[in-house]
Amino acid sequence: MSPKTSTSERQRNSAMTTGRIVVLALAVLGLVFIFQNTQSTEIRILVPLVVTPLWLALLATGVIGALVGYVLARRRR
Template identity: 65%
Template sequence: MSPKTSKSARTSESRGRTPMTPGRIAVLVLAVLALVFIFENTQETEIRLLVPVVTMPLWAALLATGVVGALCGSYFAYSRTRRR
């Protein structure tokens, strides 16, 4: 292989990968800690949803709240980058 060919092969391979930045590592660590926290809290709890009172496992309520928060965050991040 000539040096010209091998260099272009290397750049095309590295384009598909995204580097692990400190911010991404911090987000991954926080996500893992949140999941550990959620699944350690397994007791039943009463939750009021506007009017009715629902009894459910605390981990399910925490997980649902985290998913809603992640969806809201990704929506706002997407709408912010779309305007630019």
């Protein structure tokens, strides 16, 4: 980095920013929550009734939410 690089630019380029640490901690907590809920559950997907482990339903919901957030964040740029 050049001496003219501002502190905010160095922080933005740092590998472990505060935002990334928070996201990582929330992801770990989410995974712990998902894998603690292992019982089966019934889910109605439009018409059919599906019996699946709760952890799989929670994980699928989390992945769908992450994908939607990613797409919306990219459209904003």
